[in-house]
Structures are given as C-alpha cells and as structure tokens.
Amino acid sequence: MNFTTSEENYIKGIFHLQQENGLVNTNALAAEMQTRPASVTDMLKKLKEKKLLQYEKYKGFKLNEAGKKAALDVVRKHRLWEFFLVEKLKFDWDKVHPIAEELEHINSVELIQRLDNFLGNPSFDPHGDPIPDKNGKIPVIKQQSLSEIPFKKNVTVSSVSNQTAQMLDMLKHYKIAIGTQLTVLKKFEFDGSLEIKVSKQNACIISEQVAKNVFVHDIQ
Amino acid sequence: MNFTTSEENYIKGIFHLQQENGLVNTNALAAEMQTRPASVTDMLKKLKEKKLLQYEKYKGFKLNEAGKKAALDVVRKHRLWEFFLVEKLKFDWDKVHPIAEELEHINSVELIQRLDNFLGNPSFDPHGDPIPDKNGKIPVIKQQSLSEIPFKKNVTVSSVSNQTAQMLDMLKHYKIAIGTQLTVLKKFEFDGSLEIKVSKQNACIISEQVAKNVFVHDIQ
DNA sequence: AATAAAATTTAGACAAAACTAAAATTAAAA
DNA sequence: TTTTAATTTTAGTTTTGTCTAAATTTTATT
Ligand SMILES: [Mn+2]
Ligand SMILES: [Mn+2]
Ligand SMILES: [Mn+2]
Ligand SMILES: [Mn+2]
Numbered sequence: 001m002n003f004t005t006s007e008e009n010y011i012k013g014i015f016h017l018q019q020e021n022g023l024v025n026t027n028a029l030a031a032e033m034q035t036r037p038a039s040v041t042d043m044l045k046k047l048k049e050k051k052l053l054q055y056e057k058y059k060g061f062k063l064n065e066a067g068k069k070a071a072l073d074v075v076r077k078h079r080l081w082e083f084f085l086v087e088k089l090k091f092d093w094d095k096v097h098p099i100a101e102e103l104e105h106i107n108s109v110e111l112i113q114r115l116d117n118f119l120g121n122p123s124f125d126p127h128g129d130p131i132p133d134k135n136g137k138i139p140v141i142k143q144q145s146l147s148e149i150p151f152k153k154n155v156t157v158s159s160v161s162n163q164t165a166q167m168l169d170m171l172k173h174y175k176i177a178i179g180t181q182l183t184v185l186k187k188f189e190f191d192g193s194l195e196i197k198v199s200k201q202n203a204c205i206i207s208e209q210v211a212k213n214v215f216v217h218d219i220q
Numbered sequence: 221m222n223f224t225t226s227e228e229n230y231i232k233g234i235f236h237l238q239q240e241n242g243l244v245n246t247n248a249l250a251a252e253m254q255t256r257p258a259s260v261t262d263m264l265k266k267l268k269e270k271k272l273l274q275y276e277k278y279k280g281f282k283l284n285e286a287g288k289k290a291a292l293d294v295v296r297k298h299r300l301w302e303f304f305l306v307e308k309l310k311f312d313w314d315k316v317h318p319i320a321e322e323l324e325h326i327n328s329v330e331l332i333q334r335l336d337n338f339l340g341n342p343s344f345d346p347h348g349d350p351i352p353d354k355n356g357k358i359p360v361i362k363q364q365s366l367s368e369i370p371f372k373k374n375v376t377v378s379s380v381s382n383q384t385a386q387m388l389d390m391l392k393h394y395k396i397a398i399g400t401q402l403t404v405l406k407k408f409e410f411d412g413s414l415e416i417k418v419s420k421q422n423a424c425i426i427s428e429q430v431a432k433n434v435f436v437h438d439i440q
Numbered sequence: 441a442a443t444a445a446a447a448t449t450t451a452g453a454c455a456a457a458a459c460t461a462a463a464a465t466t467a468a469a470a
Numbered sequence: 471t472t473t474t475a476a477t478t479t480t481a482g483t484t485t486t487g488t489c490t491a492a493a494t495t496t497t498a499t500t
C-alpha cells in the first residue's frame with residue numbers, strides 16, 4: 001500500500017500517541033498534529049476506509065496491525081534519515097528533525113534498503129530512539145531515567161525523551177549526547193536538581209526536569 | 221522565494237525547453253510534463269503572478285532571470301541527489317532519475333550545502349550533466365557527439381543526451397559510462413552504425429542513434 | 441481572403457487537505 | 471437527574487492542482 005504525505009504523518013502521530021495510552025482521541029491527535037479536530041475526523045474516515053484503523057465515532061481509535069506496520073515503516077525512514085544527517089552530513093542533533101520529517105515521505109523501498117546498508121544498519125537514531133528493521137522489528141534496551149540513578153554509579157546516555165529543539169540545544173551546551181558517560185554526584189533537595197559529572201570534565205548541575213528526560217543504561 | 225513541488229517541476233520543465241528553443245509553447249510543455257495544455261495554462265498564470273515568467277496569452281513564454289535562478293536551484297538539487305545515489309548508495313545510473321525527481325523538492329539550503337560538501341563539490345552528475353553551484357553558475361566543457369569523431373582518436377565519454385532508462389540500460393550493457401575511454405574504428409555505410417573499442421575490451425558495434433546521443437571530449 | 445486546422449485559453453467540475461461555524465454526542469457538575 | 475461543559479462530528483468553504491469540453495485565437499491551406 002502507498003500513502004500520501006499527509007496520511008503518513010497522521011499514521012505516525014496516532015502510533016506515537018497510542019504507544020502511551022492505547023486508545024487515542026481526536027483532540028489529542030489534533031494537538032499532536034498541530035491541526036483542528038475537524039481535520040482529524042476527516043482523516044480518520046480515510047484511514048478507516050483504507051483499513052488501517054479501528055475507529056468508531058465518538059469512541060476513540062487506534063491503528064490495527066496494518067496501520068502499525070505502516071507507522072513503523074515511516075518511523076524507520078525518519079530515523080535512518082536522521083542518522084544520515086548527523087553521521088554523514090554532520091548536522092547537530094537538534095537540527096535534523098524537520099528535514100527528516102520531509103525525507104521520510106520519499107517512497108522507494110530500494111532507496112531505504114541501500115541507505116540502511118550505507119549507514120551500516122544502525123540500531124538507534126541520533127536521539128537514541130530505536131530504528132525498526134524492514135520487518136518492523138524494534139531493538140529494545142533496558143534504560144532508566146537519570147533521575148532514578150544512585151550516586152557514584154557510572155552510566156551511559158541512551159536516549160532523550162523530550163526532543164524539542166530547545167531541550168536538545170541545552171544538552172548540547174552541557175556536552176551531553178547519546179553515548180556520553182555520566183555519574184550522579186549529589187541531589188539538591190531544594191529544587192531536585194542534580195550535580196553530575198559529564199565524561200571526564202568538571203561537575204555541573206542540571207535541573208530535575210532535564211534529569212527526568214535523559215535516559216541512561218549501565219556502562220558496558 | 222519558496223515554491224510548491226508542482227511549481228518547481230514546471231519551472232524545471234520550462235527551463236529545459238527554453239534552453240533549446242528560446243520561447244516555449246503550451247503544447248510542448250504539456251508533453252514534457254505529461255499533463256494537459258489546460259493545466260499548463262493554469263500554472264503559467266501562477267508563475268507569471270509570482271514574477272518568474274515572461275508570458276503573454278497565445279504568444280508563448282519563457283523564464284525571466286528570477287525564474288532561471290529558481291530553475292537552476294532545482295536542477296542543482298536534482299543532480300546532487302543523483303550523484304549521491306550513484307556514488308554513495310551504488311545505484312545504477314538508469315535508476316536514479318525518478319528518486320531524484322522527489323528528493324529535489326526537499327527545501328533546506330543547509331541540507332544542500334552540506335550534501336554538496338559531503339559529495340566533494342562535484343561538477344557533473346552521473347549522466348555527465350553539469351551541476352550548477354549555489355549561485356547558479358554552470359561549468360562548461362567542450363564536447364562533441366561520438367558520431368562526429370574521426371577514426372582512431374582516443375576520447376572520453378562526457379555525457380549522454382538521451383537519458384531514458386532504456387538508453388542508459390543499453391549503454392550499461394555496452395559497459396559505456398561517463399569517463400569511459402573510446403575509439404571509433406569504422407563506420408558502416410549501410411546503416412551508419414559504428415565499430416568502436418570500449419576501454420581495453422573487444423570492439424563492438426553501436427547504432428547511429430546511440431552514437432549521436434553519446435558525447436565525448438578529448439582525453440586528458 | 442475565406443475557410444479549415446491547430447494551438448491555446450476559459451469555464452466548470454473534481455479530489456485532497458485544510459479551515460470555521462454549527463450540530464450532535466458524551467462526560468462532568470450542580 | 472437535569473443542566474452545563476467538553477468533545478467530536480457534520481456541513482459548508484477554501485486552496486491547489488488536476489481534468490474535460492467548449493470557446494477563442496492564431497496559423498495554415500485552399
Ligand atoms: Mn513527515
Ligand atoms: Mn530522532
Ligand atoms: Mn520533481
Ligand atoms: Mn542526471
């Protein structure tokens with residue numbers, strides 16, 4: 001099956017929301033897609049017509065298996081392109097999302113297969129998010145929020161759950177990226193901020209909000 | 221200025237036709253774009269409105285300076301992506317056009333600048349066509365049709381003027397590509413076909429039609 | 441110069457994707 | 471359990487890009 005750019009964007013949006021909540025509702029998707037609820041309803045009819053969606057009027061909706069496969073396909077393309085932009089074209093990680101948002105809609109199975117090989121079949125994108133393989137299979141890793149890590153334990157940054165350009169820009173200033181080694185030294189009870197050591201550099205302090213959105217795994 | 225995908229395709233189509241004939245007419249552009257004359261007229265109004273076109277009803281049309289700059293920009297993107305697909309992703313040269321036809325519409329100045337650098341600022345695409353620089357400047361080379369080359373002279377293939385997939389597939393079978401060294405050995409008066417030597421391989425025979433569409437320059 | 445043919449434009453329609461405003465349905469509060 | 475509020479859908483428009491059929495203009499031919 002082949003989808004329009006708009007359909008692909010909606011499919012991806014629904015997939016993202018249903019990961020957390022199961023059923024998705026119209027207003028939430030409208031917010032996610034930066035559009036109006038009425039536009040969402042229009043698209044839901046099309047996606048149901050194309051048998052990608054379980055949907056009953058007023059009752060919420062979610063992707064069926066065909067829909068999930070379609071979503072994973074778009075996610076795969078998006079993350080491979082992001083990897084390309086950062087690893088090959090040397091973009092900063094906070095600049096690649098809007099470009100990948102367009103590149104993900106180029107439809108050529110051979111293009112993506114060749115791109116995947118050219119990049120060395122990467123498992124994670126520049127933000128630490130897993131890249132589905134061509135069958136939609138996603139690699140999983142055990143990870144924890146930095147805010148739950150005990151003091152003095154060495155950990156490696158594995159992903160970032162808030163991926164706004166603002167957040168990524170902030171982490172860039174802290175020199176925190178995927179793969180960076182960290183140690184939590186101290187927690188300040190006043191506002192929950194953490195003193196951490198980044199790689200072999202001086203210690204610095206990050207807010208509780210930042211800590212909650214940085215995910216890490218054990219050093220290997 | 222920013223253009224829609226459809227506008228960019230039309231601009232490129234007009235540019236291509238006006239290279240040869242100066243003024244372009246509606247039916248020719250409709251044929252080039254595989255669309256209907258009425259659709260062309262509609263688009264001409266939009267492009268004139270955007271001040272890219274010299275156009276008077278019933279009198280033909282051509283791009284003005286702004287239009288030419290816009291066209292060169294799309295051509296630049298198209299050819300850089302083709303170069304990427306062949307040199308980095310190892311596509312055959314007869315498979316890249318339709319994919320580049322989509323990639324050329326991704327609008328990000330930084331993306332194209334970085335891609336250009338990543339590719340080593342190439343001057344020619346996989347079919348030997350010149351790649352405009354970011355100011356729209358095009359490198360020129362002296363070249364002649366293979367059908368006009370004297371016998372025994374060593375020449376190098378520089379471009380191909382018929383770029384249908386069928387033609388490119390045929391040249392692939394002859395192992396003729398951009399940069400290939402050739403020598404014309406003999407012309408058969410019966411049908412104008414040429415006996416040629418390709419690189420250091422055995423001699424073979426190509427039709428007059430093929431010879432006319434292969435362009436070469438002196439060996440350097 | 442009149443007529444026929446070809447090229448081009450206009451008029452009107454359609455599909456996709458968005459919107460606003462109003463109606464319908466469901467959920468929450470009094 | 472009414473009443474109110476929030477959510478969702480419908481109805482009707484708009485924009486972009488396409489189309490067909492008909493009208494207009496230009497070009498070619500008698
Ligand atoms: Mn997108
Ligand atoms: Mn990402
Ligand atoms: Mn194109
Ligand atoms: Mn080319």
